[in-house]
Amino acid sequence: MKILIPVLAFGGIGVTAVLGFVMVFIITAWFGNPLPVFGFDQSPVQPIAFPHTAHAGSEQLVDAEGNPRFDADGNPLTGIGLDCTFCHRTVTSTNVAGIPPVETCITCHRVIGSTQSEPLKLLRAMGLGDEKLGIDAGPIQWKRVHRLPDHVRFVHEAHIRFLTAPGNTDLIVNRDEAAIAAGTNADGSVVAAVACSTCHGDIKSQTQVAQVEPLKMGHCVDCHRKNDAPTDCTTCHF
């Protein structure tokens, strides 16, 4: 008995510790960032190294070594500050934001950008076809970065409408104050592009898109609960 009691006691602690560990594991798996050990690819390499910095950003561009770039006249080469909705056209009207077709890229890159640039050579080949490279014209197979499981439903339109409405802009997470100042309308609403940071972070500063928010169920339900949005299971689950 004298030996058994400590063994049982320690055994109990052991079981509690294991159970605790399992609980913590489940809770973090549910609410936290997906664990990289499960092969979660937060920033896949894309078929063409498409830089949001050059298109949506307006800062000076840098080369692969991190050196500032200049145009032929020696002026700083900066991003062209396109609005997110220029390319993600359906984000304010439907469930999906939409990725632009290669034709959109070619309208500019038929002429814009160096003929020596490797990613642009590949882009032009994919857009126009290139016999020498043996590439037929066709769509670019972009890799998805953000993807919810198939049993979950997400609607961009509802969220953009909500976050850009007058009085709701305080709810925008990772706020870009300069963009908010520039993108505020007379009625206090803001342009769609300002709202994206809530779930996607600062995309215009990324040369390769990475998922920065966990976008787990806890994150969604939390905001729904705080803002009187529906929280019944069928809102988000098929």
Ligand code: HEC
């Ligand atoms: C010139 C067109 C263009 C503009 C402007 C643009 N994007 Fe994109 N975006 C793309 C393309 C092409 C992809 C797919 C390739 C990639 O992931 O890098 C993409 C991918 C994304 C993704 C990842 C999609 C996924 O697979 O999960 C997000 C999020 C995104 N863009 C948000 C934004 C935001 C926010 C802005 C404005 C700050 C913006 N984009 C401006 C073309 C554009």
Ligand code: HEC
């Ligand atoms: C409105 C015009 C415009 C559109 C549309 C556009 N781009 Fe660009 N793109 C630019 C400009 C300007 C630059 C900066 C030029 C540079 O890097 O030399 C650039 C740079 C790039 C670069 C970097 C080139 C390098 O040598 O580093 C890639 C790759 C690229 N774009 C791909 C795309 C793809 C893919 C699309 C379509 C989804 C697209 N672009 C749509 C104007 C555009």
Ligand code: HEC
């Ligand atoms: C409330 C969170 C939230 C906001 C705000 C948001 N997104 Fe998303 N976005 C998501 C989620 C979640 C996914 C993955 C959806 C899926 O897998 O069904 C996604 C996927 C995407 C994709 C890839 C799939 C698609 O729908 O084409 C793009 C591109 C994108 N978002 C762009 C944007 C842009 C641009 C904005 C701002 C105008 C924006 N998002 C605002 C949560 C958000």
Ligand code: HEC
């Ligand atoms: C920033 C707060 C916020 C976040 C984060 C958020 N939601 Fe929402 N969501 C709302 C609000 C508010 C509404 C109601 C909008 C309206 O008035 O139609 C809503 C509506 C919805 C709807 C119903 C849309 C319709 O019209 O049928 C779905 C589905 C949904 N959200 C799914 C999600 C999922 C999945 C996530 C997480 C990936 C998420 N939401 C994250 C605030 C949020």
Ligand code: HEC
């Ligand atoms: C506001 C949107 C939203 C609502 C409401 C919601 N869920 Fe979810 N749920 C999600 C998202 C997003 C995921 C996928 C990401 C994750 O695993 O957390 C998910 C995942 C799940 C999973 C799978 C977990 C896993 O590890 O694969 C289950 C089970 C689940 N939800 C059950 C429920 C039940 C039961 C309810 C109602 C009480 C509910 N959900 C309500 C958004 C929601």
